[in-house]
Amino acid sequence: xxxxxxxxxxxxxxxNPMLQNHGLQLQTQESYKKIFGFPVKDYYIxxxxxxxxxxxxxxxxxxxxxxxxxxxxxxxYETSKKALSEFKKLQxxxxxxxxxxxxxxxxxxxxxxxxxxxxxxxxIENKLAASKYQRGIxxxxxxxxxxxxxxxxxxxxxxxxxxxxxxxDVVLFSHGHQSKE
Numbered sequence: 001x002x003x004x005x006x007x008x009x010x011x012x013x014x015x016n017p018m019l020q021n022h023g024l025q026l027q028t029q030e031s032y033k034k035i036f037g038f039p040v041k042d043y044y045i046x047x048x049x050x051x052x053x054x055x056x057x058x059x060x061x062x063x064x065x066x067x068x069x070x071x072x073x074x075x076x077y078e079t080s081k082k083a084l085s086e087f088k089k090l091q092x093x094x095x096x097x098x099x100x101x102x103x104x105x106x107x108x109x110x111x112x113x114x115x116x117x118x119x120x121x122x123x124i125e126n127k128l129a130a131s132k133y134q135r136g137i138x139x140x141x142x143x144x145x146x147x148x149x150x151x152x153x154x155x156x157x158x159x160x161x162x163x164x165x166x167x168x169d170v171v172l173f174s175h176g177h178q179s180k181e
Contacts, residue, residue: 002155002176033179038158095120
């Protein structure tokens with residue numbers, strides 16, 4: 001989400017009731033994009049949640065339950081399928097590396113009928129979205145591709161961080177979950 005799926009406004013609409021229930025300031029798309037980041041636990045703290053009182057795992061579960069109850073109301077970015085098709089025509093191997101939980105990620109990929117573009121779909125083992133670096137290492141090992149032959153395309157500074165740690169070139173889009181700044 002954020003790179004292929006246009007869900008930023010939807011995420012804001014899901015997080016705002018949680019903020020309201022805790023007496024915290026509601027987010028706009030602009031304010032959300034300025035503070036969102038990884039690990040997501042730090043983002044919750046930036047929004048003002050007291051994670052000593054509120055269990056982060058419970059809050060994450062609540063967010064994901066709300067998110068997945070209606071995520072299909074979001075669309076892929078207009079250019080997503082076109083870009084995926086162009087890379088496929090060029091016979092470029094494509095994989096997904098996501099901070100989404102693995103089972104939920106499979107559900108999303110199937111819902112948007114984009115599985116046929118990807119050789120590998122790698123999410124993480126839980127809903128806490130701490131980091132996707134380790135899964136990135138696993139994906140690279142599984143795929144057999146070299147870092148010098150790989151390009152990571154993403155929408156967050158975490159994507160940049162993961163790519164740099166892995167020695168992979170990175171292209172970032174500013175239409176996703178973080179501001180251009």
